[in-house]
Amino acid sequence: MTGGKQQRLDTPVVIAAIFVSGIGGTFQYGFCVSVMTSPSAFIKELVNKTCLQRYDVSLEQWQVSLIWSFTVSIFCIGGLLGSLVAGPLITKFGRKRCLLLNNFVAIIGAVLMVLSKTAMSFEMIMVGRFLYGINSGFSLSAHTIYLVECSPKRLRGMVGVTVATFISFGKFSGQLLGISQLLGTQERWPWLLGFNGFTALLQLSTLPFLPESPRFLLLERGDRQACEKALRRLWGDKDYSVEVEEMLEEKAALQSVRSHSVMELIKNQTLRWQLLTIFVTFTTLQLCGINAVRTGLCELSTSVACFMVIESTGKKVLLFRGYVGMSATLVLLTITLYFQVIFLEMGMTLIIKLFIKSFPWELFTQSFKSAGYTIACTVNWTGLFVLGMLFPIIVEHLNGFCFLIFLCFCVGCGLYVRFNVPETKNRTALEIAAEFQKMHSKSDESRRKPDAKLTLNGIEAYETRF
Structure with a gap:
């Protein structure tokens, strides 16, 4: 019991990694799932106004509902694409680097969301939702792998649960910010949809201070010295040669x-x-x-x-x-x-x-x-x-x-x-x-x-x- 407590106290960088990777990771997925409920009436109004102004056509209710449903659901197409390309990319370029670059996808989507009302274009919301989907699908994999590989073996079960916790936190944040007293209003709803860009910027400015995954450094890059340095930063200044040997043995076992x-x-x-x-x-x-x-x-x-x-x-x-x-x-x-x-x-x-x-x-x-x-x-x-x-x-x-x-x-x-x-x-x-x-x-x-x-x-x- 004491050893477990001591291990928790000796891993402040792991705690930082949980919050930094989570806020730009699975938080984005949870936020995107819940955020569209509050501004739905405003977005439907934008769809009708856009078609009326651009094509001089007033859409029927079922047509507006169909466009609205597709706007919500296109997020899933992007999510599937992001999750399928995540594996090869994080293996080739690293967990940390991919998490950093993935933030730019969310930022581009956020810019489109914020400008959609001014540009009178619901298509910009669709493209933004698609980019949010890519970002979320990618982060579901990259966040989980990075966090688990940066955690001590004894804490991986509990640390893994934080992935789901940030999904729930994202959903709650989307619902909270969507109330009429905050961003769920006629004037501020584009900023509500663009909030993912702020969380992406937060991770983009803090993640560079954290180390790369030790497992990636050792098994993919072959850099044992960098792996041991990352382990000491994450878990404390001790000798981790046993853990390194376990990783090498696992790699040798999986080569066949x-x-x-x-x-x-x-x-x-x-x-x-x-x-x-x-x-x-x-x-x-x-x-x-x-x-x-x-x-x-x-x-x-x-x-x-x-x-x-x-x-x-x-x-x-x-x-x-x-x-x-x-x-x-x-x-x-x-x-x-x-x-x-x-x-x-x-x-x-x-x-x-x-x-x-x-x-x-x-x-x-x-x-x-x-x-x-x-x-x-x-x-x-x-x-x-x-x-x-x-x-x-x-x-x-x-x-x-x-x-x-x-x-x-x-x-x-x-x-x-x-x-x-x-x-x-x-x-x-x-x-x-x-x-x-x-x-x-x-x-x-x-x-x-x-x-x-x-x-x-x-x-x-x-x-x-x-």
Whole structure:
């Protein structure tokens, strides 16, 4: 216990890295998800005025809604693009340098947002949202990798939770700044949409004072001296030769491992349940209603709570309880909207943040992690795009009963996790695969032999039947 406390006190630079990388990292994603709600009426008015002034055409309500939905959802197209190019770029140019350059994408988008009203161009908002998407998709990967690689091994679990915390903080900030007393007004809404540029400037001015990822310096650049110097700056002035040797051993072990493509993962019979788990959980992540209601403060509080309990509670337990809490909340939310009573905000405060972002890394062995991450990102951003396009239309037709659709996704995914997904805490990918086999083997004989192994392209794995 004392050693853990001492380690926390000896890592002030890691604490600085958490805040600096977070404010220009996943904060941007959370802010972009929530910020469009407040100025929606003003943006729709701009769309109508632009078409009337430019083409002398007054748009019908459904046409304005369609343009509005696409303006919101184009963020997801940029996000998917950013997340797909992040891996190769941060490997080639480094985590810190890519985070710095990524800020310029957000700044350009912010300039377009601020000038859109003056220029009478809603297209500038669309382009800005697309650039924000690239920035957010890229930062989701770069922020996470940089932060985890800069943290001591004993603190990586808790430090990893801060990635989700900054997403929640971004959502809360977007909702708070969007109130009419601050930036959610007819005159100031362009500055609300351009706020991402200020956070990008903040990271751009502070991140250069932090070191590059030690792992990148050693394994990609081959500079052991720079790696040890970065470790001393981050973790304190001690000897880290053991940690350096562990990194080198890991690199040597992975040199013989070939990364498999997405199609190879899809065709692999032994990983069908793991792949299905990625599809189910990441689809439900966006279609559970968590991005359809204003939950920033609740998510922020819950992510802080999970920061304290994640090391003592299994991820499967947190995930299942999250879906149960979301289901109960959606039922209460539907009832409050139907009867128009005053307990609406109480219902929202029960929403629980779901922890599934680490699944692509935990469910697959090293050779399949890249392909698993690509599939997870694609499903995640596609789900958010579909939600952005369809939710306004669903609300028009179903009103408060639209949340029953999210309820079905929550209940279905909660039951799937409860009966089809093993606990992943403190287990390797091979151990998790063995648990999948035990849960889904069709014969009693295979249940009695859970440790039967097979070799996949030189990689040891456990067989699972689907």
